[in-house]
Amino acid sequence: MTDIAVHVEGLGKRYRLGAAPASRTAYDAIAAAFRAPFRRLSGNAKPEHIWALKNVTFDLRRGEVLGIIGRNGAGKSTLLKILSRITEPTEGAVDLYGRVSSLLEVGTGFHPELTGRENIFLNGAILGMHRAEIVRKFDEIVAFAEVERFLDTPVKHYSSGMFVRLAFAVAAHLEPEILLVDEVLAVGDAGFQKKCLGKMGDVAREGRTVLFVSHNMSAVLRLCDRVIHLDGGQVVTEGPPAPVVARYLGGSVEQQAVVPLDSLPRGSGLKGRARLISATLLNRERLGAWKLPFGSDLVLEVHVSVLERLPMLELGLAISTVTGFEIASSLSSHSLPPIPRGPGEYAFQITGSELTLAPGTYRLGLGLRTDQYYELEDHLPEALDFEILVSDAAAQWKTDTIRAAVIPKFRFQCANSSGPTMEKGAGNAYGRSPGSGLGGQAPPV
Amino acid sequence: MMHTTGATPVQKMAGEHEDPVIPTIRIRPSRGFVPLRLREVWEYRELLYFLCWRTIKVRYKQTILGGAWAILQPLVTMVVFSVIFGRLVGVPSDGVPYPIFAYAGLLPWQLFAQSLTESGNSLVNNEHLITKVYFPRLVIPASTVLVSLLDFAVAGTVLAGMMVYYRIAPGVGVWALPLLVLQAVCAALGIGLWLSPLNVRYRDIRHVIPFLTQCWLFATPIAYPSSLVPPRWRVLLGLNPMAGVVEGFRWALLGTKADLGGLLALSTLITIGLLVSGAVYFRRMERTFADVL
Numbered sequence: 001m002t003d004i005a006v007h008v009e010g011l012g013k014r015y016r017l018g019a020a021p022a023s024r025t026a027y028d029a030i031a032a033a034f035r036a037p038f039r040r041l042s043g044n045a046k047p048e049h050i051w052a053l054k055n056v057t058f059d060l061r062r063g064e065v066l067g068i069i070g071r072n073g074a075g076k077s078t079l080l081k082i083l084s085r086i087t088e089p090t091e092g093a094v095d096l097y098g099r100v101s102s103l104l105e106v107g108t109g110f111h112p113e114l115t116g117r118e119n120i121f122l123n124g125a126i127l128g129m130h131r132a133e134i135v136r137k138f139d140e141i142v143a144f145a146e147v148e149r150f151l152d153t154p155v156k157h158y159s160s161g162m163f164v165r166l167a168f169a170v171a172a173h174l175e176p177e178i179l180l181v182d183e184v185l186a187v188g189d190a191g192f193q194k195k196c197l198g199k200m201g202d203v204a205r206e207g208r209t210v211l212f213v214s215h216n217m218s219a220v221l222r223l224c225d226r227v228i229h230l231d232g233g234q235v236v237t238e239g240p241p242a243p244v245v246a247r248y249l250g251g252s253v254e255q256q257a258v259v260p261l262d263s264l265p266r267g268s269g270l271k272g273r274a275r276l277i278s279a280t281l282l283n284r285e286r287l288g289a290w291k292l293p294f295g296s297d298l299v300l301e302v303h304v305s306v307l308e309r310l311p312m313l314e315l316g317l318a319i320s321t322v323t324g325f326e327i328a329s330s331l332s333s334h335s336l337p338p339i340p341r342g343p344g345e346y347a348f349q350i351t352g353s354e355l356t357l358a359p360g361t362y363r364l365g366l367g368l369r370t371d372q373y374y375e376l377e378d379h380l381p382e383a384l385d386f387e388i389l390v391s392d393a394a395a396q397w398k399t400d401t402i403r404a405a406v407i408p409k410f411r412f413q414c415a416n417s418s419g420p421t422m423e424k425g426a427g428n429a430y431g432r433s434p435g436s437g438l439g440g441q442a443p444p445v
Numbered sequence: 446m447m448h449t450t451g452a453t454p455v456q457k458m459a460g461e462h463e464d465p466v467i468p469t470i471r472i473r474p475s476r477g478f479v480p481l482r483l484r485e486v487w488e489y490r491e492l493l494y495f496l497c498w499r500t501i502k503v504r505y506k507q508t509i510l511g512g513a514w515a516i517l518q519p520l521v522t523m524v525v526f527s528v529i530f531g532r533l534v535g536v537p538s539d540g541v542p543y544p545i546f547a548y549a550g551l552l553p554w555q556l557f558a559q560s561l562t563e564s565g566n567s568l569v570n571n572e573h574l575i576t577k578v579y580f581p582r583l584v585i586p587a588s589t590v591l592v593s594l595l596d597f598a599v600a601g602t603v604l605a606g607m608m609v610y611y612r613i614a615p616g617v618g619v620w621a622l623p624l625l626v627l628q629a630v631c632a633a634l635g636i637g638l639w640l641s642p643l644n645v646r647y648r649d650i651r652h653v654i655p656f657l658t659q660c661w662l663f664a665t666p667i668a669y670p671s672s673l674v675p676p677r678w679r680v681l682l683g684l685n686p687m688a689g690v691v692e693g694f695r696w697a698l699l700g701t702k703a704d705l706g707g708l709l710a711l712s713t714l715i716t717i718g719l720l721v722s723g724a725v726y727f728r729r730m731e732r733t734f735a736d737v738l
Contacts, residue, residue: 015736081735082472083472084578084579085472085579086575086576086577086735087735087736088472088474088732089472089473089474092474093471093472093473094470094471094473095469095472096469096471097467097468097469098467099468100470102579104577104578105577108573108574108577108578109573109574109578111499111503113502113503113507114499114502114503118502121495122498122499125491125492125494125495126492126574126578128578130491131491
């Protein structure tokens with residue numbers, strides 16, 4: 001019995017749709033009451049209800065870290081709000097065995113006019129810490145937040161980074177037996193996010209029970225023992241992180257498997273003697289149409305139709321971020337000799353080895369050209385979108401703490417350069433040019 | 446990593462916390478009568494303290510006069526009353542100089558009006574806390590009342606100064622003063638507990654409150670003595686809990702003669718009724734706060 005920290009059974013929460021926020025003033029309420037009989041006539045009698053959460057049941061063992069994932073509106077936040085006693089369930093029961101702290105945002109109750117020191121005490125009290133406890137941990141909190149010099153400055157003069165660091169530092173020093181956390185890690189710069197994740201990991205290792213709601217799949221994979229996928233307020237799947245996350249990410253198919261490039265609108269100024277017909281993702285390890293895990297190859301097939309005999313045909317591709325910044329491109333002539341092409345259909349297979357694009361959405365552009373003046377026969381700068389998904393490999397590479405879009409393979413070596421003795425092998429290579437570490441060649445693939 | 450080490454922390458936990466009593470929180474949908482759970486409010490007294498402290502710290506930031514505002518408000522009102530009602534209209538003042546007569550009434554009134562206004566708006570003003578953190582919500586209106594008590598103490602020094610100036614010694618009834626203060630606070634809190642949940646649902650309340658306090662000010666014998674009210678209207682006066690408090694204040698501090706017994710008994714009953722019903726209503730509405738805010 002004492003092995004269970006959180007017991008949730010048949011939990012449901014119903015909201016009234018539309019009506020509640022609208023009747024914010026008494027006038028509205030009275031007006032609505034007068035309109036009610038007429039509304040009944042128009043057949044719109046019952047107020048509309050929506051179940052934000054329905055029949056959710058699960059147990060959380062002591063010391064377990066449970067991740068809750070799901071799209072926006074899946075009921076994650078509602079669940080967390082019920083567990084943290086901010087709102088009441090409509091039906092069902094929850095039992096929490098132990099001291100509970102919930103962290104629905106960082107910096108709750110921070111007052112801009114108060115100093116950093118004052119806010120630590122205020123925020124600590126709001127989060128349920130006792131004064132003595134705050135005093136005891138004060139130095140630790142300040143050190144973690146790295147704001148020693150600004151302790152007596154009102155926080156309205158803080159940079160947003162400092163503010164967030166201080167707010168998280170207070171929260172991170174709570175010592176509950178059960179910790180409920182919502183997406184608070186989505187704040188601050190990459191370095192601080194990493195620190196927060198590290199702190200979360202510590203909390204988990206100390207044997208506290210954690211319920212963690214997040215969109216950050218990489219963090220979920222790294223921190224959680226078990227994951228629940230919510231959709232439409234109900235539990236869809238529950239189990240070990242990797243398969244649940246993979247199913248969740250693969251679940252939403254938007255792009256067709258075979259993209260009909262032929263029917264896409266084109267810009268002007270194209271010669272049109274050759275035309276892009278279709279594109280297909282051939283990857284073996286894909287997780288759905290145009291979704292592939294981080295670190296895998298990118299294998300595509302592009303069908304091209306040639307209408308006239310051409311002296312040569314070159315296919316080019318470009319990958320850009322969704323914001324339009326081009327980050328990689330390649331041409332068929334890099335690996336194919338420029339041979340003349342007669343009319344007909346051609347299938348190009350393109351393989352990008354071990355693509356180290358950071359998890360996220362990217363845009364693939366395709367183009368066809370023929371002669372040395374590089375006039376375009378066909379061009380689709382936004383042919384299709386594809387997604388790189390978080391995987392175990394991504395979790396290993398801590399991709400969530402890296403801001404760059406491309407994470408190429410570098411080899412780092414380290415030798416002790418303080419003494420005369422050097423380790424065998426590594427010493428030579430490194431000793432010659434210590435400054436060129438980043439340029440070190442990639443390991444053979 | 447978590448899978449393999451999963452079992453170890455469990456044992457460690459059990460070792461660290463040998464306390465057999467694990468605090469258990471049960472969450473169920475509430476139906477019908479909701480217990481007040483005042484003990485829990487007491488457990489959160491540190492938060493109560495910090496909320497008061499925050500309000501006081503922040504209130505007079507970027508003001509020139511700062512804490513003097515707590516004195517200025519009743520003082521200026523007293524001057525206006527003295528000129529208009531004391532001089533021009535010639536309202537009787539139960540045998541004491543009109544300025545001190547008015548101020549002794551304004552002082553508890555200010556406490557009441559401020560407590561009522563602040564507690565009535567308190568939930569809406571602390572929306573960001575209510576939607577993000579759990580704590581007994583009663584702490585919020587309660588903290589605003591405590592802050593008003595501090596202002597009351599500050600403004601009270603002026604009354605002490607005036608008593609010295611007019612050479613008036615407090616009567617034997619001075620011991621009743623804390624009880625009268627308590628009554629003013631309880632009455633204000635009771636109304637605040639009714640108004641603040643209503644304010645969450647209907648923001649009209651925010652606009653009703655200033656209007657309410659203004660009307661209530663003139664329904665209370667502050668600018669005039671209750672002896673001016675015809676006897677057959679006295680019972681009606683007694684329905685206003687502040688009537689007893691204000692007359693009681695003058696009786697305790699200035700030694701005015703008034704037939705207080707019946708007035709105070711009635712207003713005490715009404716105060717208790719307001720407070721208890723307010724607390725029950727507040728707790729009943731509490732579950733919807735986070736959803737409506």
